[in-house]
Amino acid sequence: MTTDVSIPENIRELVKGVLKGLFEFIDAEVVPLEERDREILADERKFFGPDGRMVDQALDARRDVRMKSAEAGFYPMYAPEDIGGGGIPVTAMVFTQEGVYRRYGPGRPYIAWAKGLLSQPIVASFVDGPSHMLASANETMRKQYLPSLLKGEKTLCFALSESDAGSDVWSIKTKARRDGDDWVINGSKQWITNAPYADYAVVFAVTNEEMVAKRQGGITAFIVEANAPGYSMDGVLPVMGHQGGDCGSLTFENVRVPGDHMLGQLDQGFQVAMFGISEGRIAIAASCLGMSEYALDRCLDYAQQRVTFGKPISEYQAIQFMLADMAIDIYTTKYMVLQTARLIEAVPQGGRLPVKEISIAKAYAVETCQKDYDRAIQIHGGMGLTNELPLEEGFRIARTLRIPDGTSEIQRRTIARQLLRGDTVF
Numbered sequence: 111m112t113t114d115v116s117i118p119e120n121i122r123e124l125v126k127g128v129l130k131g132l133f134e135f136i137d138a139e140v141v142p143l144e145e146r147d148r149e150i151l152a153d154e155r156k157f158f159g160p161d162g163r164m165v166d167q168a169l170d171a172r173r174d175v176r177m178k179s180a181e182a183g184f185y186p187m188y189a190p191e192d193i194g195g196g197g198i199p200v201t202a203m204v205f206t207q208e209g210v211y212r213r214y215g216p217g218r219p220y221i222a223w224a225k226g227l228l229s230q231p232i233v234a235s236f237v238d239g240p241s242h243m244l245a246s247a248n249e250t251m252r253k254q255y256l257p258s259l260l261k262g263e264k265t266l267c268f269a270l271s272e273s274d275a276g277s278d279v280w281s282i283k284t285k286a287r288r289d290g291d292d293w294v295i296n297g298s299k300q301w302i303t304n305a306p307y308a309d310y311a312v313v314f315a316v317t318n319e320e321m322v323a324k325r326q327g328g329i330t331a332f333i334v335e336a337n338a339p340g341y342s343m344d345g346v347l348p349v350m351g352h353q354g355g356d357c358g359s360l361t362f363e364n365v366r367v368p369g370d371h372m373l374g375q376l377d378q379g380f381q382v383a384m385f386g387i388s389e390g391r392i393a394i395a396a397s398c399l400g401m402s403e404y405a406l407d408r409c410l411d412y413a414q415q416r417v418t419f420g421k422p423i424s425e426y427q428a429i430q431f432m433l434a435d436m437a438i439d440i441y442t443t444k445y446m447v448l449q450t451a452r453l454i455e456a457v458p459q460g461g462r463l464p465v466k467e468i469s470i471a472k473a474y475a476v477e478t479c480q481k482d483y484d485r486a487i488q489i490h491g492g493m494g495l496t497n498e499l500p501l502e503e504g505f506r507i508a509r510t511l512r513i514p515d516g517t518s519e520i521q522r523r524t525i526a527r528q529l530l531r532g533d534t535v536f
């Protein structure tokens with residue numbers, strides 16, 4: 111945890127307490143499970159079935175961790191109190207993410223599985239469980255779905271992207287048409303994290319084509335049950351050298367949804383989506399910060415132990431410069447993440463939504479994280495490439511994170527658009 115004076119005392123104390131409890135929980139409840147399941151965790155041919163889905167033993171263990179974490183109060187801690195979450199402020203959330211990744215690194219399956227997208231299943235995020243996004247649920251939806259989500263008994267997925275609509279959200283083709291009091295959904299989704307395992311999906315569908323054509327609304331977010339007739343999970347999409355994974359494709363064929371199964375208002379689903387995605391972007395930036403620190407810690411140890419030509423490699427300027435460059439990245443990322451988190455926290459008090467800053471933090475953190483893992487592998491020589499160390503996995507995770515929740519190009523597009531609209535405050 112940081113000792114920085116610019117972090118408010120109450121936040122520093124909160125993060126210290128949360129991390130202490132979280133580390134105790136992980137060491138007591140998660141590490142023994144990892145030991146127990148080592149045989150399947152260490153071998154992807156055992157961890158994933160032939161269809162790319164995690165095997166039942168892995169899913170049961172994940173569920174077990176999730177529910178225990180919920181019981182201990184960690185699982186929904188980033189979700190607002192209003193919906194039964196822990197309500198911890200964004201500044202505390204980012205330093206909690208940082209702390210977990212700095213301590214455990216990218217390679218621990220239960221902590222950083224899902225390619226390190228978030229610390230699922232210990233703490234829920236908007237792509238799998240209770241989050242700020244669900245605050246827009248109406249009373250009926252809250253009663254029906256929140257209790258099982260908060261307990262970690264059930265999970266959800268966030269189904270926005272389609273095969274022809276990733277960066278360009280407005281081109282989604284999935285449609286919902288009214289039929290009496292219900293909505294009937296048809297279409298398909300791709301790249302959906304947790305889709306192969308989710309009990310519910312937040313599905314974004316076009317409800318008003320004219321509004322969508324003007325990019326002024328017309329998309330609605332529906333809560334759909336995975337066992338609804340016509341809902342199917344078509345397959346797992348493994349990424350970056352994995353044999354299976356968390357991402358899947360979904361198809362909806364005349365899936366009937368009751369009229370009140372919405373998140374947010376009719377035709378206003380784009381805002382719901384962007385709310386979730388913004389939360390994801392800052393959480394990814396914070397996770398990358400912790401991952402880079404983990405890599406630097408490993409490098410500092412290794413560089414002082416590894417001797418070549420009669421000296422520890424830490425005495426060579428070539429190595430020192432790589433260590434220094436990692437520190438420059440970490441220091442810069444940290445203050446970007448902190449400043450952005452503070453701006454997000456100030457929004458309810460009338461502050462501006464820090465659209466530009468969220469994009470800057472996400473793009474910078476994932477790109478420098480990948481550079482830092484590249485340097486860390488180089489400093490470790492051949493050892494850096496083995497899968498005994500999580501450095502190669504960290505490199506793959508960081509590379510992967512340049513795509514979801516907005517690619518690096520889309521972050522730059524957002525930053526430039528904000529600048530050109532006059533948002534030049536730094």
Ligand SMILES: Cc1cc2nc3c(=O)[nH]c(=O)nc-3n(C[C@H](O)[C@H](O)[C@H](O)COP(=O)(O)OP(=O)(O)OC[C@H]3O[C@@H](n4cnc5c(N)ncnc54)[C@H](O)[C@@H]3O)c2cc1C
Pocket residue numbers: 225237268269270271273274275276277278300301302303304349357510513514515516517518519520523
């Ligand atoms: C691991 C992973 C998890 C994901 N999880 C989810 C999820 O849970 N839910 C969900 O809905 N989606 C999810 N996605 C989808 C993700 O959001 C999209 O992959 C992403 O938005 C990019 O869309 P695309 O893949 O269609 O690429 P495209 O949009 O086709 O982009 C292709 C390339 O063109 C560039 N490009 C596109 N438009 C522009 C432009 N205007 N200017 C400059 N460059 C541009 C992009 O940056 C990229 O380099 C996930 C993806 C991955 C890889």
